Amino acid sequence: MKLIPNFAELLHEIKLPVPEKCFFIEAGDEKYINKWIRDGEITCDLEKLFDWINVEYKLKKKDLNQEERRLAEEVKKRFPVDQWRVIKIFSDHQKKYRYYKKAIEDVKRRTTPRMNGQAIMTIFSPGWGINT
Template sequence: MRLIPNFAELLHEIKLPSPEKCFLIEHGDEKYIEKWIKNGEISCELEILFEWLNKEYKLKKKHLNHEERKIAEEVKKRFPMEQWRVIRVISDHQRKYRYYKKAIEDVKNRTSPRMNEQAIMTIFSPGWGINT
């Protein structure tokens, strides 16, 4: 799963889609989230999907057998387990405020008051499929 390629452009134009539409399903993702995909898109809220991923693949557990650990590592590589909340908050609040700066300020307040803009912008790293 990766961020839509025009996320930065849509963010600056104040035209982001719903959080679920900010992500593209990549080949092989369906193996892990088949029940949450319909017509090639996520068919539930992001929070539901990522809570399910954490629980289903035991991503927060420390003591996993070899096979469970291997699957958990693959899931963590494929899905933005740490960044999805930032994308959701930016998307939701941009539509609410219709203002880029206010959306970023709100993300900082909701994630960590000490989080700076540079930390937030890590969602735009090349590993996410877009370059700013």
């Protein structure tokens, strides 16, 4: 599993996709996470996937036998088990930022500095919903 190649570009343009789409599945990943992918894409929340990986492959345990240790090392090489949280934070932050930015721009567009509180509240009434 690798980070999408244009991640840095999308990060700087404030256009990151949802966290699950910030990664692409490589050949051979299916062997380890088959129950969580469909058509080459992650089908669950990124946090759920990595929590499952940590438990399933005993990544936090110290007393592993030789086969378990080999499997855990292979999984750690293949999946970003230590870095995924940073990607999720960036993606989630940008998603919230885009939403609030749109909301603020819409309110500014629909109001004027001289509007009173009651007039401002009418922009939130049915039929006037904020365009997101």
